[in-house]
Amino acid sequence: xxxxxxxxxxxxxxxxxxxxxxxxxxxxxxxxxxxxxxxxxxxxxxxxxxxxxxxxxxxxxxxxxxxxxxxxxxxxxxxxxxxxxxxxxxxxxxxxxxxxxxxxxxxxxxxxxxxxxxxxxxxxxxxxxxxxxxxxxxxxxxxxxxxxxxxxxxxxxxxxxxxxxxxxxxxxxxxxxxxxxxxxxxxxxxxxxxxxxxxxxxxxxxxxxxxxxxxxxxxxxxxxxxxxxxxxxxxxxxxxxxxxxxxxxxxxxx
Amino acid sequence: xxxxxxxxxxxxxxxxxxxxxxxxxxxxxxxxxxxxxxxxxxxxxxxxxxxxxxxxxxxxxxxxxxxxxxxxxxxxxxxxxxxxxxxxxxxxxxxxxxxxxxxxxxxxxxxxxxxxxxxxxxxxxxxx
Numbered sequence: 001x002x003x004x005x006x007x008x009x010x011x012x013x014x015x016x017x018x019x020x021x022x023x024x025x026x027x028x029x030x031x032x033x034x035x036x037x038x039x040x041x042x043x044x045x046x047x048x049x050x051x052x053x054x055x056x057x058x059x060x061x062x063x064x065x066x067x068x069x070x071x072x073x074x075x076x077x078x079x080x081x082x083x084x085x086x087x088x089x090x091x092x093x094x095x096x097x098x099x100x101x102x103x104x105x106x107x108x109x110x111x112x113x114x115x116x117x118x119x120x121x122x123x124x125x126x127x128x129x130x131x132x133x134x135x136x137x138x139x140x141x142x143x144x145x146x147x148x149x150x151x152x153x154x155x156x157x158x159x160x161x162x163x164x165x166x167x168x169x170x171x172x173x174x175x176x177x178x179x180x181x182x183x184x185x186x187x188x189x190x191x192x193x194x195x196x197x198x199x200x201x202x203x204x205x206x207x208x209x210x211x212x213x214x215x216x217x218x219x220x221x222x223x224x225x226x227x228x229x230x231x232x233x234x235x236x237x238x239x240x241x242x243x244x245x246x247x248x249x250x251x252x253x254x
Numbered sequence: 255x256x257x258x259x260x261x262x263x264x265x266x267x268x269x270x271x272x273x274x275x276x277x278x279x280x281x282x283x284x285x286x287x288x289x290x291x292x293x294x295x296x297x298x299x300x301x302x303x304x305x306x307x308x309x310x311x312x313x314x315x316x317x318x319x320x321x322x323x324x325x326x327x328x329x330x331x332x333x334x335x336x337x338x339x340x341x342x343x344x345x346x347x348x349x350x351x352x353x354x355x356x357x358x359x360x361x362x363x364x365x366x367x368x369x370x371x372x373x374x375x376x377x378x379x380x381x382x
Contacts, residue, residue, distance in 0.1 A: 079331030173352025
């Protein structure tokens, strides 16, 4: 047993492939045999991943879910930024320039509207919860955009560390909610074409949530959603600590 | 050779990341702005150029496609390594601020599609 554990320890990434393979197998069988394929296997697998992430955090007390348990650290590497971005870029193989150009205007409008909506609803909620200073309101609104825009903004406007932690948590909740609700809502909101996927990516932003949700909806849509979503964090980092913060400072002077 | 395809993908990825970092430093934020998006554009351009000049072989395409297909497994691994516990337990405001805007945007989405892209329903299916 000890030998096995030391082998797994030395080959973390390879063990990660095995674990993810088993999760996928289980989810596929569950989807086909029990749910009659009403919910796609990939959506179940991603949800199961989130549950494991919760359990990992529960047992380790760390911040990287399952990857904080020594045995599963290879999963953190497999799901880390490098492989994630590399695989997202590879999805562009199936995309066409013609469609990207055609959805250009729609993509731009949804990008700006998305940041605007997420930020100001986040600010409104923070206000309802009792925050009254521009820095905290701005940071929580930015966290509602993504878990990267939140801390970048918080650091820039000088928010306290618990507010920054709160903004990261809001961003992570957003990613999870988008992941789970995208495949469920897709049909009802007309998310089925490359153009609509580009608008969706711009509106929702969180590239991991959008891409995971679209992957569970229809893998062909992933590159279109990802191409707009990837600009969301950048535009958010640009607008939130500058223009939006100045705007809030007018209403909430210190 | 598969590795040619993977190398093309790696080239696009690295150039895109570089442009993203560069753009970030120009606008003065310590973050990668659109690196993945740039990389995707570069890959699409490279692919078009390779196909036009008959340099793209089946095996090369398979090298890129392998990573394309690994996307969902990577996302499952990513989901398992998020800080889900703190997101759930960080209080009601984190959950409200994370969830309510998503619901509002889901409701807004059909309106935007109708307003700015009236042809979506009729035409886009022809391209599938």
